[in-house]
Structures are given as structure tokens and as C-alpha cells.
Amino acid sequence: MFEKPLLVINGIGFGLSTILSLLRHSLSFRLKLLRHFMSPSSPSSSSSSEKPRNIVIVGASIAGYTAARTIAQYLLPNSPYRVVVVEPRDHFHFTWVLPRFCVAEGHEHKAFIPYGGYLPPGSLEADGGKVAWIRDRVARIERDAVTLEGSGEHIPYEFLVVATGSGATDSLPSRVPASDKEEGLALLRHMQRRIKEAKDLVVVGGGAAGVELATDAKSKYPEKNVTLVHSRSAVMHRFGPRLQAAALDGIKELGIEVVMGDRVVNEDKEKGVAVLKSGKEIVCDFLVNCTGQRPDSKLIAELSPSSISESSHILTKPTLQIQDDSLPNIYVCGDVSETNTTHPNTRSAMRQAMVCAFNVLAGIEGKKPKDVYEPHWLDGVIKLTLGLDKSVSNVGDEKTEFLFPTKERKEELMAAGAWHKLGAKPFEDDGSFLSKIKSKM
Incomplete structure (x- = not known):
């Protein structure tokens, strides 16, 4: 009965303590800065003799x-x-x-x-x-x-x-394996093309990256066959049961097939299938690995x-x-x-x-x-997208959860x-940083 009010009070207390800590550091620095400028014998940091x-x-x-x-x-x-x-x-x-x-x-x-x-x-x-x-x-x-x-x-x-x-x-989709922006852009565009061209997309991993990529792909291309394979008994298994349920509902509403408690052990590209540990085969012409880092x-x-x-x-x-x-x-x-x-x-x-x-x-x-x-x-607050125009935010501790479903108005999200x-x-990016x-x- 009191779990949610106590959670809110705890959150407010944490926020205030964080702000006070930053204010303490800021005030301490300002006092040091004042003493520095008031001291006539302050050494200069521009001295070329000091390494x-x-x-x-x-x-x-x-x-x-x-x-x-x-x-x-x-x-x-x-x-x-x-x-x-x-x-x-x-x-x-x-x-x-x-x-x-x-x-x-x-x-x-x-x-x-x-x-x-x-x-x-x-x-x-x-x-x-x-x-x-x-x-x-x-x-x-x-x-x-x-x-x-x-x-x-x-x-x-x-x-x-x-x-x-x-x-x-x-x-991708968890990290861009490139140090140069242009190479990273090319990798993202290549992934976009592969997903767009695929008829049978298999996404491996039911964490945030896997859920978001699978629901985005099915939302943008509803004619595709999209299958999400997750080795655990629930998607978003690191989070609470309410977010798990909301994620699974969003996945199924889009018509994505979900396979849980199993894992992909091989992708047979010649046969065009993903082979699961159980022996099951899933038709696949593009597989995206979204497992943990x-x-x-x-x-x-x-x-x-x-x-x-x-x-x-x-x-x-x-x-x-x-x-x-x-x-x-x-x-x-x-x-x-x-x-x-x-x-x-x-x-x-x-x-x-x-x-x-x-x-x-x-x-x-x-x-x-x-x-x-x-x-x-x-x-641990998380915002999970469940398609191009839908998301759910989740906040809570191990005992209590709040869910906040929202409509996404921008395809670029919070970029x-x-x-x-x-x-x-x-x-805007003029490349001036490197110079x-x-x-x-």
C-alpha cells in the first residue's frame, strides 16, 4: 500500500542529496578561486619551465x-x-x-x-x-x-x-565498430539496406537493443516476417515483471513471432535458416545479433x-x-x-x-x-521503444515499478x-574539433 509513496519520497531525497553534493563542490571551488585571484603570489600555469x-x-x-x-x-x-x-x-x-x-x-x-x-x-x-x-x-x-x-x-x-x-x-545495433564517422555512417546505411531487403528477419537477444530493433523493423515494414529469439523465459529479463509484460505485449501486437528459452547456435546461409539449440529451424535471410556486451x-x-x-x-x-x-x-x-x-x-x-x-x-x-x-x-530508469511511434518508460526498485506509456512523435527520438x-x-558538424x-x- 505504501510502496509507491515511499519510492517517490526516496527518489526525491536522492535527487536533493545529489544536488546538495554538487553545490558543495561548486561552492568549495569558488572559494578556492577567490583566494587564488586575491593572492598576489599565485604562480602562473603558463610557465614554460614546469612540465x-x-x-x-x-x-x-x-x-x-x-x-x-x-x-x-x-x-x-x-x-x-x-x-x-x-x-x-x-x-x-x-x-x-x-x-x-x-x-x-x-x-x-x-x-x-x-x-x-x-x-x-x-x-x-x-x-x-x-x-x-x-x-x-x-x-x-x-x-x-x-x-x-x-x-x-x-x-x-x-x-x-x-x-x-x-x-x-x-x-551494430549495440555499438558502431568504427572510429571514423564516415565509416560508421556506411555501416549504419548497410544495416538499413539489409533490413529493408530482408523478407525473413531473425533478431537474437531479448534485451533492449533486440526488442527495439525487432519492433522498429516490424513497425516500418509490416509485411516482413520478424522473429525474436531469446534464451531466457522473458524478454527484458533484467527488469521487473511489469516492463517484461509491456514489452511482450508490444512485440506481439505488431505480429512478431517470439521464441523464448532457446538460442541460435548456427546460421545456415545456404539453406536460409537459423538453427536453434532445440533443433528448430527458422527461415532467415538476415540475422541480427543483439546479445549482451x-x-x-x-x-x-x-x-x-x-x-x-x-x-x-x-x-x-x-x-x-x-x-x-x-x-x-x-x-x-x-x-x-x-x-x-x-x-x-x-x-x-x-x-x-x-x-x-x-x-x-x-x-x-x-x-x-x-x-x-x-x-x-x-x-535504472529506461525508455523502451516498441515501434516507431510507441514507447514505455519504466522506473522502480526491486519491489515497485512505475510504467509510463508514451507516443513517439519524432523518428529520431531524443537525438x-x-x-x-x-x-x-x-x-551541425563542421569538423572543427579535430583541427x-x-x-x-
């Missing part, structure tokens, strides 16, 4: 990007530290819209958001900017440095934030094997320091971290990134890290909002 001390961030999906932004925002003008971001992609990939853009044509460019706008103004300036951005991959992490894959450059660090995410080896933890696995969980996540302390006491200056955030977050997503990744950022900022002042990350059910959030004007980072380096 910058690096805070290296590996990966610039939402967790790494947020960590870079937060640290750069709170570094004092005279700080000898700089943020060094290592990211191989030329654009931010807005992965939430990928299942939709694998089906709906003409929107694929909206999944690639220009980097740079989310950083504090002037961060990338060649003279005095607080951020250096390197378009490369990290090949190896050592106790005090990282080695780049492309250039072989050895970059020392005083603090390291690992935000390598998950699904690095996955393909693996955390990209190999760099830490080489440095500290004991810090890797059975699920290949990186084990962390509540402060998000790696669970290896010999490496107190290494922090981890986002999908690659083991934080017991029930439904990891953008919100949890951003909260973790800010915990890492504020603890790093404390560390450069010689203070112990005191910010901690605690999972909260509000991080424009994501561009705004990351400091870019929808959907800025080249001049910076």
Missing part, C-alpha cells in the same frame, strides 16, 4: 567525457595539472539511438555528435588550455604511464581514469589481474579507486566498472565519472578521496536533446 602533470583519461564515451569535463572545470588557473584524454573515435557515439537508426533511414548522422562542446570554454586552446585530446588507443597501462597504440608514445600520469566501457568488440577491461587485466571480476568488470572501491591498494591513483567509471549497478546507463556512468573527478581533484591537493558512489534505482546536452548544435586538438598538441 605539466598529467591526469590521463582512457576513453571518452559518456563516463570518460564527463570525467574530463568535470576535472577541467574545477582545476584552478595556476594548477600544474592537465587532463589528457585518449580516445580513438572522431565523434561521440550516441548509442541509445542505434537500434532505431539501423532501421529508420536518413537519421544516421545524428548518432555522431562532435566532441569538444561539452568541455569548459577554452579547454582546448593551445595556450593555457587545461585539456589535451589525443586521437589514439591505449595499448598498455603501467603503474605510472600509458603507451599509445598508434604512435607508441609513452605518456606519464599522476592520476588515471579508466573509462573503456563495454562492447568494444561488438557490432562484454566490459573492455583487458588493459587493467594485464596490469592487475586480481582486480578483474568473474564477469570481466574491474573491481572498485566505493571511491571508485581500483581494488588494488598498490594502485591508489587509478580510478574506474562507467560500464567497465563493477559497482553493483543493476541497470547501468548514462545516468549511472555520469555519477560515477563525477565521483572519480572529485576524488582526483582531492588527490591533487594531497587529500584523501571521500566521494563515494552508491547505486540507486533512479539510475537533438543529446546534441544539446553535449554542447553541440543539432545537427583544435591538432593545434593543441
